[in-house]
Amino acid sequence: MSETPSYRGVWPTIKRLPLLPALLLMPILLFGTLGPLFYSHDPVAMNPAHSMQPPYLFGGQASYFLGTDHLGRDVYSKIVEGARASLVVAVTGVLLAGVLGIFLGMVAGYFGGWIDEVIMRIVDIQMSIPAILLTILISAALGGGLITITICVALVFWTQYARIIRGETLSIKEREFVLLARMAGCGTGRMFVRHIMPNLVSTSTVVATLQLGRAIIIEASITFLGLGIQPPKTAWGLMMAEGRMYLSTAWWLPAFAGFAIVITVLGANMMGDWIRDRLDPKLKQL
């Protein structure tokens, strides 16, 4: 029985690609990085004469496609602007969480003993406080703002990394090449960098992509509560908090901002699932 030829036609290959998630994620990636190119109006320009316009399809003007808010700012442009904040916080936060979590997880798994006990105890303690409450506490402690939320996200998510990476390290530790390297006198630092970490890459990537969606939700939630990104900066959570007061008169204010969040998180989750299925299906229970 011969192996299936590597070239199986274009369509099957395309079907395997994560097209839908990529499509959903395109807006935030484009808006977040190239924002100003996509504005239709200056997002912070207030124009009281045009305030509270409904979206184009509901009777408004074409130039304010998604309507305007109570101060006359274009909703669409604000969504474009807000993408950057969410993108930065989520990506940086998850990266930081990864650095912290992977390092501590590796150390705990490799050395075992009391180091392992202490680190896992800290993880348990932190996981006993529901994520939202923890974020509220920390952001209250450090004040609001972009940097604070990023730190919050990092602090909330590192524990999940640590647990998983610790498990992975435990199993990698017993593999032949590690034992051989030890016999050859490989020092600890070198061991981590050259032998253990490269094997953690796929798992780390999976965990990271799965957490992005949750990170965005937590960031938006905290900002919504007023403890995150502060005005006059633009953020999706803020748009929803402001828009909430005008729910009966200007429903488009919170609706579209929230819609942006949903699409982005959906895309991130689906992408995360796809990456997980390709790289490490063992983690399906996440």
Place this chain on the structure above:
Amino acid sequence: MLGLLTLIGVSIIIFVAVRLSGDPVLLLVSADASQEEIQRVKVELGLDKPIPIQYLIFMKNSVKGDFGRSTRYHRPALELVLNRLPATIQLALLAFLVSVGLGITIGVISVTRKGSWLDFSGKTFAMLGQAMPEFWIGIMAMLIFSVKLGWLPTSGRGGLTHLILPSLTLGWFSAASIMRLTRSSMLQVMGSEYIKTARLKGNPEWVVVWRHALRNALIPVIAMGGIQLGRLLGGAVIVESIFGWPGLGQLILDGIYSRDYSIVQTGVFVTSTFFILLNLATDMTYGIIDPRIRYE
């Protein structure tokens, strides 16, 4: 024992975080108070001592049941927290029932009708539920059902109608997670030998599915259920804020805004205690339900 240690650790984290959040004294005295005035209030609240000492005093008092007084309401913090607790528990429990009921049902249907549009809708339900932040679901639901259709009230605690929106909002995310887990767990179970045997014995399909397969598939779901309930207790904060539900979450939030240390500390502490207790209970239930684990 481990739980107690964890609790102590939690209290330390809360204590430190709260203390860092700013000086409540400045909010309590009038704008042009003198230095002595400020100092007097500080001493009164015990805030002039170094933080470790404050913590020890806190520990000593809490064992006696004294968690400090709320600086805003001038009543013992524990009393205020316990007053609000039932409201939050009611909401979380209802949301939990909703999420378990919906999640398991949709999960099972999705499996038995695998590949059909029912399965597809079920999976979409789960995907959407996990992607939507609770406050968006809440606001949209409020928009559609309260503002546009006028069917349900927008806020406040009251009869059944007041409960529907908040609990559904809170429960959707959990329902989605439970549904996914039920589905994958059921898929595994349905392929096993004893299910085939049950069919061969002549049992109608629904007995096979609901009595035999589900019981075994539910094991990991129960574990997740415990975690979800804990999550719901915490996540209630946002939903309470949107729907004006007078629960613990809102109390904590107000406490943060007004720098009311005791309330925040006590509130988060109580929530975490529940969380830890729930985890313990889940572990024990796990052992009871799955005899294989008992002998480990």
